[in-house]
Amino acid sequence: DAGVTQSPTHLIKTRGQQVTLRCSPKSGHDTVSWYQQALGQGPQFIFQYYEEEERQRGNFPDRFSGHQFPNYSSELNVNALLLGDSALYLCASSLERRTNTEAFFGQGTRLTVV
Amino acid sequence: GNSVTQMEGPVTLSEEAFLTINCTYTATGYPSLFWYVQYPGEGLQLLLKATKADDKGSNKGFEATYRKETTSFHLEKGSVQVSDSAVYFCALRDYGGSQGNLIFGKGTKLSVKP
Numbered sequence: 001d002a003g004v005t006q007s008p009t010h011l012i013k014t015r016g017q018q019v020t021l022r023c024s025p026k027s028g029h030d031t032v033s034w035y036q037q038a039l040g041q042g043p044q045f046i047f048q049y050y051e052e053e054e055r056q057r058g059n060f061p062d063r064f065s066g067h068q069f070p071n072y073s074s075e076l077n078v079n080a081l082l083l084g085d086s087a088l089y090l091c092a093s094s095l096e097r098r099t100n101t102e103a104f105f106g107q108g109t110r111l112t113v114v
Numbered sequence: 115g116n117s118v119t120q121m122e123g124p125v126t127l128s129e130e131a132f133l134t135i136n137c138t139y140t141a142t143g144y145p146s147l148f149w150y151v152q153y154p155g156e157g158l159q160l161l162l163k164a165t166k167a168d169d170k171g172s173n174k175g176f177e178a179t180y181r182k183e184t185t186s187f188h189l190e191k192g193s194v195q196v197s198d199s200a201v202y203f204c205a206l207r208d209y210g211g212s213q214g215n216l217i218f219g220k221g222t223k224l225s226v227k228p
């Protein structure tokens with residue numbers, strides 16, 4: 001059983017560009033959350049998707065947007081990249097109808113903005 | 115708002131030493147509490163969890179007890195190994211019946227020397 005998979009693993013972009021990160025949830029999971037982990041910090045919640053809609057959002061600007069597809073996979077888009085967007089982006093999946101179920105994390109996408 | 119505070123690192127121990135990593139939280143309601151571990155170059159793995167007061171989570175020799183009166187969830191292990199070297203994150207999730215987001219502490223880096 002494949003766990004949460006993210007692509008690409010590493011990415012280098014130039015300031016002002018746009019980027020799309022991808023996540024496939026663990027088999028059977030229907031909820032996807034995205035987190036940003038700056039170097040030396042804990043992950044910060046960006047947003048969560050369920051039933052193809054953004055259900056919850058953290059304190060991130062509108063430059064951060066997302067999408068969930070019918071197969072539950074998800075994308076994170078960041079527009080007008082800033083140097084400060086350089087971070088490890090983590091995707092986590094879980095199952096909505098089971099409360100307090102474990103969230104499984106992918107290995108992340110390391111984004112470097114130059 | 116909800117928050118998690120954990121002890122600053124790095125923590126350096128000799129093999130077989132006793133480990134304590136302190137974690138305290140601030141939350142409304144009745145959060146679930148978690149410890150996640152992040153090995154170098156990898157995503158987060160759930161180490162243990164507790165969903166209500168006085169619950170003890172345990173896994174791989176690690177333990178933590180949910181203390182509502184002191185709003186704490188300290189991580190302990192009686193005898194650490196070199197393979198335990200990693201970054202440890204304390205986290206909470208509001209108990210809301212749905213998959214609310216996780217709120218993480220800043221992480222504590224543990225290095226275990228042979």
